[in-house]
Amino acid sequence: MHEAFVAAVRDAGATVGPLAEADALIWADPQRAELFPELIRTAKRVRWIQLPYAGVEPFVDYLDARFVWTCGKGVYAPPVAEHALALALAGLRHIGAYARADRWLEPAGRNLLGARVLILGGGGIATSLVDLLDPFGCDITVFRRSDAPLRSSRVITQREELDAALPATAAVVIALALTAQTSGIVDHRFLSRMATDAWLLNVSRGEHVITDDLVAELPAGSIGGAALDVTDPEPLPLGHALWSLPNCIITPHIANTPEMGLPLIAARVRENTALFLAGKPLIGVVDVELGY
């Protein structure tokens, strides 16, 4: 990360030098936030601090309105949306079952082309996913808090509308922030409203799904299957029932790996450095009061 950020800063036309003389601090180590208080004391001229995360959790106690803080907000959404699409295609086209097979099985699977897709959440992942789905001609519904439009999708905000949309949906993608309202949203009742050949895809947080309810519904054939990049508990322990269900695919929270994310956050560093040099507003500014 350090090397990539140095290159990004130089690409943008800035120079990399000692902290005591620097106008900006680009944090390039995701692990060692605790070094911040000591380092910042020597940084007499710093006005802007760029953090490498999508959120700012490790720095939340250090946020300080003397500086402009920016983070990687929105940077990591495209790979996560890509993984959601990969899981949807793998599910609808039975690629998990075929990958496990040691023989030529009967034809199965259905198209995502033209299918009905329901996305829970209207943030960066949903926006990126709607973009990736654009050439598929899908009928996309987005369930979100606000009724602000999201590309060409149909936006719904009410639980009754969600319940009404579920039975006709081929792929349900969870792309929600985890809050008291969204934790456990996919429960027995939710799953029982889904079509028997529909797939559930989770790329946000395991706690959105009541795992025991999913374990009960999957073998019963209430839904076509589930492909989960996040689980509750996580990591999913050895011997857990989900590992052995034929219509369940587990990927180990790899929608956005460090390798995938590095060029994306480096591009943000380059962009923000160029904006900083030009005296223009930066991207991904953290609200110091709200802490995100």
Added chain:
Amino acid sequence: MHEAFVAAVRDAGATVGPLAEADALIWADPQRAELFPELIRTAKRVRWIQLPYAGVEPFVDYLDARFVWTCGKGVYAPPVAEHALALALAGLRHIGAYARADRWLEPAGRNLLGARVLILGGGGIATSLVDLLDPFGCDITVFRRSDAPLRSSRVITQREELDAALPATAAVVIALALTAQTSGIVDHRFLSRMATDAWLLNVSRGEHVITDDLVAELPAGSIGGAALDVTDPEPLPLGHALWSLPNCIITPHIANTPEMGLPLIAARVRENTALFLAGKPLIGVVDVELGY
């Protein structure tokens, strides 16, 4: 198929009636071409014949310039392109390996977003795949016979250009017609030029790949892996080496299943019926001389 075609014809504003009084014959049984010679004798007014296939092989001996013949040319390309994309994502994101796992594995995988993609073949499948890849921002090269442009891709026609493109490509998609020139195109030499983390995807014909060469290269790690919807031999026999290779995904020729294809060919029937009623040129006309 019969029911879907009847609905399509009626949707287009035509009526379905006895063959002796019909102006057009829509063939709705893919299995019984041998009935054609006897049936057509009673069809005094028929001017147009719509066949349900992408090619016209079962009817090739009956083609007769008294009629306008149309087939399903190009209709089935979008589902096949979708499967190619599903396999590319499954490969690059290690979904096959994760689907087989019974435990939380280490992070692996890379993005298709922004990756270099090489498509062998410039027909309907390639065109549909380029469209599906449009939001991914991929760098796409198409290897085809003619240098006619194909959307935003870079078109190459020479073997030396293909050899030069291989090492930097993340996903190589075979979407070729099978000819003497293309049979066995993916051999030891081809595979050894590919990057060690690149995936080979085949959605056209098994004979494009020298299976023994692939079986030799996959465990050696010469390429990242292979995801094949078609094989040689096909079906791939029980106990074949490809079934047990961890970096190989086999799907049983299901890129376009009958269930996926039916609504697509029905839409073509509807479209052509409307064009026929309007006296306009039909889509997918067969050249009776050339036989395709």
